[in-house]
Amino acid sequence: MMSSQLPALQVVLPLLGAPFCFLLWRYPRWSWALATLLSWSAFGVAIMLLIQVQNAGTIEYAFGGWQAPWGIEYVVDQLNVLVLLIVSGIAAVVFPYSWTSVQREIDPEQQSLFFTSMLLCLAGLLGITIAGDAFNLFVLLEISSLSTYTMISMGRDRRALTASFQYLIMGTIGATFIIIGVGILYMLTGTLNMQDLATRIPDLGTSRASQVAFGFLITGIGLKLAMFPLHLWLPNAYAYAPSAASAFIAATATKVAVYVMVRYVFSIFGVGFSFETMHIQWLFVPVSVFAILFTSIVALFQRDIKRMLAYSSVAQIGYMLLGIGLVNVTGLSAALLHLFNHALMKGALFLAMGAVCYRIGNTFIDSMHGLGKQMPWTMAAFVVGGLSIVGVPLTTGFVSKWVLIQGAIENGWWPVVAVILVASLIAMLYIWRVVEAAYMKPRPEGAESITEAPASLLIPLWLLAAANIYFGANAQFSMELAQSAAKTLFNSAVVGF
């Protein structure tokens, strides 16, 4: 009986845990413990779902016992089980980390509110991923967005407030665009269920209204995933949010948005409509090429390393869109694989920055001189993550770039190959700046002596760093998941799930 309820439990556990977490406002430690426990259970559920999907194929769950399309359903398939695994896995690492980090960055009265927000955000992201209903997706999107705005606004700098507000405006515009798109689709098909939409949209042919709906959905989701040039909210949001929040959001939120994009483009509208009627690749490819180059260069000039990583994220999202824009199985596999890998690397990098912030109070590059000797473990983990961003062999980044370049070569798009490689070199430069500061510059005279971050920060950090190496050396697992999902998405254009 338990196993058939898993899809609901995946979301309901953190969702209903949140009010309890909130009720413990006098006891932040308990509130954190509860949140951590729930994040672990969510990860457990995701693993069980993965096993179920691999054994039995797609799982459907009807809320309230109402069959879709009349009721709301959850669908778990090859594609979103991967995303569920990423989101809950990152949460299972970041939640334990958050306690120590939050002690330094957030006032005790607000801590349980922070943990509640994190839990709500987790629930929202998981819900978006698993939702099989276009409108339910919007509701869960708003849960995750509102909690994200809250977390960002809790940053210590006052610019956190403006960053949060800017994100709120952009995010709400994005969400409104999404409901406009969903509304038009409903008007044309009479259904909100994604599977149902996927079977009915081909009947519409190339109607103008469905093209407009497509446009609004892509723009709305594009705002959410920081598609260049709609990314302006992202750098400040990541830079000024509390460290634990930055790590969690950076590793998961945009990934979920990319997933939604893939879901709409491939399964709901279908390959034929998206790529042959709308030619969406002619948007994705130039935009992502420009994003990759431009934001990588901007990242080079950042003083705040968190902000540098944020710009790097925009570039990395470009890789994923590029993979989608290649319109071949290899490219899509690369995009999905990078979804997984980028979560690991950015998670590790932001957690490392959180540990630095814990000790020195900021993440400016000039404050990090000589840290390599004083915080050897933290900086070593940063280097691992950084190498992964660059795409050095035996890290996850290498595998994604390998497959992405392979996809580009299959299309014979040599300039795109060149762009990917040039961007790797730029990434090398911006990671190198940090390495040089930390390892080759002496600690400034008179600076107070710094000790290594506590184990409660280091253990989660190294879990992610080690995952970067493990999945870089043995990418069989992630690649198989990504590849089988990509194949399904391409092959079953109509029955998109």
Place this chain on the structure above:
Amino acid sequence: MLLCEQQTPRGLNQLPRKKTEMELAVNITLLLMLCATVFAVVKLQSLFAIVMLFGIYSLLSAMIFVALDAVDVAFTEAAVGAGISTVLMLATLVTTGRWKKKPERSGLLPLFVVTITGAALVWGTLDMPEYGNPANPAHHHVADRYIAESPTEIGIPNMVTSVLASYRGFDTLGEVIVVFTALVGVLSLLQVRRPRTFARKQDNRPDTHRRRPYPVLQVVALIMMPFIIVFALYVQFHGDFGPGGGFQAGVIFAVAFILYTLTYGLDDSLALTPLPALKILAAGGVIIYGGTGVVSMLLGGNFLDYNVLAANPVSGQHIGIIVIELGVGITVASVLITVFYAFVTRAERNRAGEKQVDLPNKAD
């Protein structure tokens, strides 16, 4: 193209001509009024006027909703848009000031973006299904079943409530969580505190912070409160049969306390509804709603499957809907009250003359 051919005007012709013409006239009038309001908002500089116009805009759209047969939506829009949102905006203006300082920036780029977006939409409407046509695809497939089956499957006459609470009950749980999330956010940004505490910090004038008593208003408010609360309870439990339900009831309930705060001050209303109690209720409502789902799971159904709550599925549905509507009402009422208190606290601090300085962004 397929759609255009489907649009047989027959359905339209069979309808009483007069009624549709009336609808058309009302509609067009209201829409024109909406346009006028919106253009005033675009042009005006006074924030106070803008906010008031927004209230009017909401009220007008509520009227449109009535004209378009969406009575539940109209009820909610009136309560929320014209009510709570406007109140919250006005409370914000106390802190931020009533006037915009500068004229708009040169709006060429925004104008361009808006024009493109609008043009795309208009282009899209050209082959959209005709407005109001009963043959439109939107009205078939899924909606058919709600209209045909819900009175027997769920057993209540208000189809909106059936869909809201049962068929799409999980959406509504999500909606309650969104409200709850907003509470978490507002509480993390603003504090709820008795104004007396910081008035004392600022100076030693003991009484200036208290509102001058408005005896007439206070008495009227006190008389009105029970009626408002009774009305809220009516809306809460009558939602199955007519427009209304937990959300609208929650808003009305909150309005009673907002009225009380406006006339008696935050000190007194916080004594009436202490903050911890409000927080517990806010979380409690969510737990009641979610708990219903968990119970149905434990009884062997899917999450939020009310059929298993009683021996007879229809009475199960009844129980489920009543319980979850209660959860919605409790959460919405307590969240809105708390949010309002938080806004008032901030406004009171301003009144108490706290300096506007660059403080580190900490919980103040």
Place this chain on the structure above:
Amino acid sequence: MDSIFTDILAGALGRYNYWVVIVLMMAGFYVVIASTNLVKKIVGLNIFQTSVFIMYISIGKISGGTAPIVWANAELYSNPLPHVLILTAIVVGVATTALGLSLIMRIKHAYGSVEEDEILALSQAEDEDE
């Protein structure tokens, strides 16, 4: 000639509702992106969203129908599903508004202004100080 004209008129009559709503939507959208005042931005956002609500409800309207509450004389009910969706969306909207307004009050407190360009200037000065 005449039939073309009536066709156009019929088409326009079938769509005027959408068109007006689009105008409203775009006006709200314009206020959001063009206004420099944060409060006005939030008002614009609300207008934008409310207009989308009207669009949804228009989709659900059936000419000559009545509110979807069962009563004896009713022959045709309007579509209840958009109503449900918009109920949810209204609530989401007010939640966003409350959060946005709280942020504005904190921004006012931290920067002493709610004008976007002034805040931007202050932030940039801060960026350079670092």
Place this chain on the structure above:
Amino acid sequence: MTPESLLITALVLPLVGGALTLCLSKFQNARDGATIFTALVLLFVIIQLIGTTLSGGTVEWQLFEMLPGLSIEFRIEPLGMMFAGIAALLWPINSLYSVGYMRGNNEDNQTRFYLFFAIAIFGVMGVAFAGNLLTLFIFYEVLTLSTFPLVTHKGNDTALAGGRIYLSILLTTSIGLLLPAIIWTWTVAGTTDFSAGGILYGKISGVPLTILTLLFIFGIGKAAVMPVHRWLPAAMVAPTPVSALLHAVAVVKAGVFSVVKIVVYIIGIDTLSAAPWSSLLWILPGLTIVVASVVAIKQDNLKKRLAYSTIGQLSYVVLGALLIAPLSIKGAALHIVAHAFGKITLFFAAGSIYTSCKKTDVSQLDGIGWRMPFTMTAFTIGAISMIGLPPAAGFISKWYLLMGAFQVEQLVAVMVIITSTLLNTAYFMPVVYAAWFRKESGETILTYGEAPWPVVVALMLTAIITILLFLFPGIPFTLISAIPL
């Protein structure tokens, strides 16, 4: 021990040595002893493996699979065995030399030096035994990254600037050119395994094949074919033992070795010779040879002169490979060996001079032969080998290269080889002449003699091997004739 466990030992041993030096960092003698001991054990293991290879055994070991069909795996074949043999033979000698050099010059951070040196040797072993392109690429990068701290060992601005050039050129070429070439290969061939006759036969032809070959040649920046040679002079800021073993032998040989290996086992000689303009490819290394030799003449700094000489000599190997004649490829392989011993001797001598009297420029070397007779004797032997005169190893390899050039009737290539021999003479002989036949200038009042004994022993050893290789070329010959051409 089974051949397989020998292979694993050969790979792991340098890392163990590195770990040992780290553990023993407090005890200088024990630490240095550990390094030399590890090097000797490695030599022993490699000799065993050479035995296995000569008797025709094949050894394979797969570490893990990264992606389906794409794994980290090792496979011993004659060419790689030869490369590993050179490195293993020179590591103990170089370690001995390092001990003398590092102590003689009171260098800081000696433990770090030995640690990264050991990691670099680990990289070399990986490159030598790589069973496919991916493995080769990974260890190639390990070699690049692990030598960076060695190049910047002094830690001053010059060293950092040199290090930056070093790293940026090597990484840029490998990521920007070599990596796409590898992925391209994988995309068309479905594998990156090294196998006899190449894997690209029938998979790719025409101009794309030529482009792919060029990507490989320039992508392997370590082969220093102009214009991607700039990193090598820049790397000369490193302590001399590093320049000697790594930038005369291990790193640069890893480059040319990879080129030869790719030409033979990936592209395949027959496939390559069918590609358009393939008969002109040799012009790239040919030009490099001439230009590098001319530049070398102008260098006054001895290590810089040696560096440009290295660039020229490396291109001999590349030239041998790109002439696409079986004989020239054998010559190329042989030149890897010959150049290794000759050039390391020369560097050892330069380091020896620096250690004993801090002289770095050619113009300061008048009469130095009589103060440091062993050093300069060794230098002379090295120089003879570089020029390609008997009785040194360089003679044999150049002979084969010339034969190869005749075989494919590239008379211009023959001219290039002959011209460069003259140029070699022009930049080495003045040094030898000055050292032995010029009088020391009167201003020098310093008295100095030979460098510390470990330095002298080491350089004499390599000089002797250079001559022995001419007299008894049996083992390298046997290995080379086992290369499937």
